[in-house]
Amino acid sequence: MEEREQATLEVQNRIKTSFERQGLMGHLGARLTHIGPGRVHVLLPSRPEVTQQHGYFHAGATSAIADSAGGYAAFTLFPENSSVLTVEYKINLLAPAEGEHIEAIGTVLRSGRTLTVCQLEVFAVQGAKRLCVAAGQQTLICIHGRADQ
Secondary structure, eight states, rough: OOOOGSOOOOHHHHHHHHHHOOOOHHHHHHEEEOOOOOOOOEEOOGGGGGTTTSSSSSSHHHHHHHHHHHHHHHHHHSSSSSSEEEEEEEEEEEEOOOOOEEEEEEEEEESSSSSEEEEEEEEEHHHHHHHEEEEEEEEEEEETTTTOO
16 A cells, blocks of 8 residues: 555554444444545444344444544544544435445545545445445544543
Protein backbone atom coordinates (compact mmCIF):
# COMPACT_ATOMS: atom_id res chain seq x y z
CA MET A 1 0.00 0.00 0.00
CA GLU A 2 1.32 3.45 -0.83
CA GLU A 3 2.49 5.57 2.08
CA ARG A 4 -0.10 8.29 1.45
CA GLU A 5 -2.88 5.69 1.62
CA GLN A 6 -1.58 4.21 4.87
CA ALA A 7 -2.39 6.08 8.07
CA THR A 8 0.49 6.47 10.50
CA LEU A 9 0.83 3.75 13.11
CA GLU A 10 -0.05 6.28 15.81
CA VAL A 11 -3.30 7.23 14.04
CA GLN A 12 -4.15 3.58 13.39
CA ASN A 13 -3.69 2.75 17.08
CA ARG A 14 -5.83 5.74 18.12
CA ILE A 15 -8.63 4.61 15.77
CA LYS A 16 -8.40 0.93 16.80
CA THR A 17 -8.43 1.79 20.51
CA SER A 18 -11.44 4.06 20.12
CA PHE A 19 -13.31 1.54 17.94
CA GLU A 20 -12.75 -1.19 20.55
CA ARG A 21 -14.49 1.01 23.14
CA GLN A 22 -17.67 1.22 21.04
CA GLY A 23 -20.12 -1.13 22.68
CA LEU A 24 -22.45 -1.18 19.69
CA MET A 25 -19.74 -2.17 17.20
CA GLY A 26 -18.65 -4.98 19.52
CA HIS A 27 -22.25 -6.08 20.05
CA LEU A 28 -22.87 -6.18 16.30
CA GLY A 29 -19.59 -8.03 15.61
CA ALA A 30 -18.21 -5.26 13.36
CA ARG A 31 -14.49 -4.88 12.77
CA LEU A 32 -12.11 -2.42 11.13
CA THR A 33 -10.59 -3.65 7.87
CA HIS A 34 -8.81 -0.52 6.58
CA ILE A 35 -7.55 2.69 8.16
CA GLY A 36 -6.08 5.29 5.82
CA PRO A 37 -5.90 9.07 5.87
CA GLY A 38 -9.49 10.20 5.38
CA ARG A 39 -10.75 6.67 4.63
CA VAL A 40 -11.93 3.85 6.90
CA HIS A 41 -13.64 0.52 6.16
CA VAL A 42 -15.84 -1.35 8.66
CA LEU A 43 -16.94 -4.93 7.97
CA LEU A 44 -19.98 -6.64 9.47
CA PRO A 45 -20.32 -10.43 9.04
CA SER A 46 -23.76 -11.87 8.39
CA ARG A 47 -25.45 -13.54 11.32
CA PRO A 48 -29.09 -13.75 12.45
CA GLU A 49 -28.66 -11.06 15.13
CA VAL A 50 -28.01 -8.33 12.52
CA THR A 51 -30.84 -9.22 10.13
CA GLN A 52 -34.44 -8.15 9.80
CA GLN A 53 -37.55 -10.31 9.31
CA HIS A 54 -36.75 -11.18 5.65
CA GLY A 55 -33.17 -12.22 6.37
CA TYR A 56 -31.52 -9.08 4.94
CA PHE A 57 -29.07 -7.03 6.99
CA HIS A 58 -31.12 -4.66 9.14
CA ALA A 59 -31.08 -1.00 8.09
CA GLY A 60 -30.05 -0.08 11.64
CA ALA A 61 -26.95 -2.29 11.44
CA THR A 62 -26.19 -1.02 7.94
CA SER A 63 -26.42 2.62 8.95
CA ALA A 64 -24.55 2.06 12.24
CA ILE A 65 -21.44 0.74 10.52
CA ALA A 66 -21.69 3.51 7.89
CA ASP A 67 -21.79 6.10 10.69
CA SER A 68 -18.73 4.57 12.36
CA ALA A 69 -16.79 4.29 9.09
CA GLY A 70 -17.38 7.97 8.32
CA GLY A 71 -16.67 9.07 11.88
CA TYR A 72 -13.35 7.27 11.98
CA ALA A 73 -12.43 8.47 8.48
CA ALA A 74 -12.80 12.02 9.78
CA PHE A 75 -10.97 11.15 13.01
CA THR A 76 -7.89 10.04 11.02
CA LEU A 77 -7.40 13.69 10.05
CA PHE A 78 -8.11 15.25 13.46
CA PRO A 79 -5.37 16.49 15.80
CA GLU A 80 -4.13 14.18 18.54
CA ASN A 81 -5.86 15.95 21.46
CA SER A 82 -9.38 15.88 20.00
CA SER A 83 -12.43 13.70 19.62
CA VAL A 84 -15.17 13.21 17.04
CA LEU A 85 -18.97 13.28 17.18
CA THR A 86 -21.54 12.88 14.42
CA VAL A 87 -23.60 16.03 13.85
CA GLU A 88 -25.90 14.48 11.25
CA TYR A 89 -26.04 11.87 8.54
CA LYS A 90 -28.37 10.83 5.76
CA ILE A 91 -28.34 7.40 4.23
CA ASN A 92 -30.24 6.03 1.25
CA LEU A 93 -30.86 2.30 1.18
CA LEU A 94 -30.41 1.32 -2.48
CA ALA A 95 -31.03 -2.43 -2.40
CA PRO A 96 -31.67 -5.20 0.14
CA ALA A 97 -28.38 -6.06 1.81
CA GLU A 98 -27.61 -9.77 1.73
CA GLY A 99 -24.40 -11.76 1.51
CA GLU A 100 -21.49 -13.05 3.56
CA HIS A 101 -20.91 -9.59 4.97
CA ILE A 102 -21.46 -5.90 4.41
CA GLU A 103 -18.64 -3.38 4.28
CA ALA A 104 -19.05 0.31 5.01
CA ILE A 105 -16.56 2.78 3.56
CA GLY A 106 -16.29 6.28 4.98
CA THR A 107 -14.38 8.81 2.88
CA VAL A 108 -13.66 12.41 3.84
CA LEU A 109 -14.92 14.86 1.23
CA ARG A 110 -13.84 17.98 3.10
CA SER A 111 -12.06 18.32 6.41
CA GLY A 112 -12.41 21.69 8.11
CA ARG A 113 -11.15 23.02 11.42
CA THR A 114 -14.45 22.23 13.13
CA LEU A 115 -16.75 20.42 10.68
CA THR A 116 -15.89 17.55 8.35
CA VAL A 117 -18.11 16.09 5.63
CA CYS A 118 -17.84 12.42 4.63
CA GLN A 119 -19.26 10.22 1.91
CA LEU A 120 -20.71 6.93 3.13
CA GLU A 121 -21.03 3.76 1.06
CA VAL A 122 -22.08 0.27 2.11
CA PHE A 123 -21.49 -2.80 -0.05
CA ALA A 124 -23.02 -6.26 0.31
CA VAL A 125 -20.43 -8.93 -0.49
CA GLN A 126 -21.10 -12.49 -1.60
CA GLY A 127 -17.98 -14.21 -2.92
CA ALA A 128 -16.52 -12.00 -5.67
CA LYS A 129 -19.79 -10.07 -6.06
CA ARG A 130 -20.01 -6.58 -4.50
CA LEU A 131 -23.20 -4.56 -4.65
CA CYS A 132 -23.62 -1.01 -3.33
CA VAL A 133 -26.65 -1.26 -1.03
CA ALA A 134 -26.47 2.12 0.72
CA ALA A 135 -25.02 5.57 0.10
CA GLY A 136 -25.05 8.69 2.20
CA GLN A 137 -23.36 11.77 3.54
CA GLN A 138 -22.34 12.73 7.05
CA THR A 139 -21.21 15.81 8.95
CA LEU A 140 -18.93 15.43 11.96
CA ILE A 141 -17.55 17.84 14.52
CA CYS A 142 -13.99 17.92 15.83
CA ILE A 143 -13.99 18.60 19.56
CA HIS A 144 -10.64 20.30 20.14
CA GLY A 145 -8.84 19.93 23.46
CA ARG A 146 -10.77 16.81 24.47
CA ALA A 147 -8.92 13.60 23.77
CA ASP A 148 -11.03 10.64 22.71
CA GLN A 149 -11.59 8.48 25.78
